[in-house]
Amino acid sequence: MLHASPNRPGPELFDAAEAALISDTMVALSAHQPKDAALLSRQIQQLQVLNQTVFDSPSLSAPQTLGGETRSPQGLVMHLTRSDGLTGDLDLPIKATLQRTYLLAKIQLLRGFVISVEALCRAQEKYAPLAEGLREELAQSIYTQMAEDLLLALLRKPKVEIPTKRRAARQLIQIWNNATVEIDDFCPLLESAWHARNRVNPGLGCLLGTTEYFRLVAEDCSDDFLDFFARDGVSEAENQAFAEFLFGLTWEELESLRSEMKRQGIEAADETWAAKVLGRAIEHDCDDCHTIDPIALYRSYTRRQLAADYRILAGTEGPRRTAEAYLMIYLLNNESDLATLVG
Numbered sequence: 001m002l003h004a005s006p007n008r009p010g011p012e013l014f015d016a017a018e019a020a021l022i023s024d025t026m027v028a029l030s031a032h033q034p035k036d037a038a039l040l041s042r043q044i045q046q047l048q049v050l051n052q053t054v055f056d057s058p059s060l061s062a063p064q065t066l067g068g069e070t071r072s073p074q075g076l077v078m079h080l081t082r083s084d085g086l087t088g089d090l091d092l093p094i095k096a097t098l099q100r101t102y103l104l105a106k107i108q109l110l111r112g113f114v115i116s117v118e119a120l121c122r123a124q125e126k127y128a129p130l131a132e133g134l135r136e137e138l139a140q141s142i143y144t145q146m147a148e149d150l151l152l153a154l155l156r157k158p159k160v161e162i163p164t165k166r167r168a169a170r171q172l173i174q175i176w177n178n179a180t181v182e183i184d185d186f187c188p189l190l191e192s193a194w195h196a197r198n199r200v201n202p203g204l205g206c207l208l209g210t211t212e213y214f215r216l217v218a219e220d221c222s223d224d225f226l227d228f229f230a231r232d233g234v235s236e237a238e239n240q241a242f243a244e245f246l247f248g249l250t251w252e253e254l255e256s257l258r259s260e261m262k263r264q265g266i267e268a269a270d271e272t273w274a275a276k277v278l279g280r281a282i283e284h285d286c287d288d289c290h291t292i293d294p295i296a297l298y299r300s301y302t303r304r305q306l307a308a309d310y311r312i313l314a315g316t317e318g319p320r321r322t323a324e325a326y327l328m329i330y331l332l333n334n335e336s337d338l339a340t341l342v343g
Contacts (some may be wrong), residue, residue, distance in 0.1 A: 006307040011180045013044070013051055013106075021133045023077040025113055026119045028127055043109050054179040057095040061177060073173070078092040098116045103145055104166035104177070110138040112306060132291075139294035143194045144183040148175060149328050150190075150324055153285050153305055157190065157321065158312065160329065167332040190330065193245075194331030196221035198292045202247045207258055212246040228327055237319040237327050241304075245323035248285065248300040251305040252318065253278055 014022055022044075029037035058064060061073050071079075076093065089097055115132045154160050154168045175181050183191045196219035202212050216226065227241040228234075240251050247254060257269055260277050271282045283296040304322045311318045321329075 008107055011051070011055065013048055013180070015180075015182075018137050021137060022113070023128070025117060025130050025134065028130060029116060032120055032124070033116060034192075038177075040109070040116065041113055043112060047102070047109055050098070051179055054095065054098045054102050056072070057098060060093055060095050060104070060173045076165055076173065077169045080154040080172065081162060081165040083155045085152070093176070096172070099176045099179045102341055103141065104109055107138065107141045107145065108136060110141060112202070114138055133240050134204055135292055135294070138196070139182070139198060139292060139297075140182055142298050144181075144192050146194065146298060146324075147183050147187055147190055148172065149302075149305070150322070150328055151175075153309075153322075154325060154332075155330065159320070160265075164329055168328075171332070173248070187328070187331065190327070192220070192222035193225040193324070193327075194297060195219075197245065198294055199295045201284050201286060202249075204247070204257075204271065204274055206268055207247070207254060207261070209243055209246040216246075225327065228330065230324065237321070238323070239319060240318040241308075241323040241326055244304050244307075244319070248297075249278075250284070250304055250318075252307065266287055 012019070020334060022149075026037055026041070060076060063070050063072050065071075079336055082093055082210055089100065089226065092100075094335050114131065114134045117127060117332075118132055121127050121131050140331040151168045155165055157171075160168075173184065175186065188202060196216045197218045200212060205211060213226070229238060243254060244251055249257075257274055261267070266273070274283050283298045285300070286292045299322070301322065307320055308319060308325070309317070312320050
């Protein structure tokens with residue numbers, strides 16, 4: 001467990017792979033873009049201060065007393081399971097808010113590195129591997145943010161069983177206790193799915209999802225993730241949510257496209273036609289050169305999550321959870337399938 005200790009240095013900002021990449025990048029930027037290097041160096045120092053603040057905050061796994069009342073770790077779990085999500089981060093303990101701020105700050109730092117190095121690559125292509133590595137590290141941090149948002153979403157779902165919510169709350173507490181935890185420390189299965197999905201741009205076509213499915217296979221998406229949605233007894237809602245995951249579109253958008261295809265007698269949809277029907281551009285998770293855009297994946301997940309929440313409030317048709325939520329519930333209810341958190 002981590003406890004307040006102002007005289008003891010906090011954990012390292014970056015793991016070994018991240019540290020080596022950041023070091024190599026700073027050498028390159030110092031030589032060619034010194035102003036960028038100086039700015040990013042200051043941001044690293046600011047992140048270190050924030051990391052220390054999280055580290056020095058009392059552990060959420062220890063009792064805390066305020067106003068004569070003591071909240072036990074078990075009491076915090078029960079508090080989280082009663083959350084309806086309407087108060088957002090206002091209902092979270094301070095350490096949780098600090099950890100979430102730290103993670104967002106790290107994401108912004110890595111985005112800054114990506115922007116700077118991509119500018120450098122336009123003049124010197126030899127630094128392309130640095131840009132690719134930074135995008136991978138940025139993606140992992142964004143996947144961690146998505147997983148945390150997913151666990152918080154489960155807490156506010158009215159039909160998720162209380163024992164499952166308790167497991168989700170305990171998982172969140174462990175994450176909040178250690179700001180340097182990343183998704184591969186606690187849910188590598190979802191990391192594999194998002195890693196693969198981030199490398200696939202849906203082709204739409206007949207909207208069956210067959211091509212997109214095999215593209216995920218080709219990108220080494222976890223067999224366990226794919227098998228979960230291909231198992232005997234999979235529900236209609238799970239199938240609908242998995243279709244959303246494959247195409248990066250909401251169930252309502254997919255239904256609109258299918259209805260319009262039938263009305264117009266179109267057998268296969270392309271991106272230009274679909275964008276016109278939906279009234280918005282189709283975002284790409286990667287470009288033709290296989291450069292990933294984790295921000296686009298995050299936007300896709302958020303859109304699907306908001307749509308699921310809306311269906312619950314409005315009582316409309318469609319899946320009440322994202323594909324990732326259906327899988328996470330299974331993992332929480334079968335804790336032997338979850339990786340053990342560090343710290």
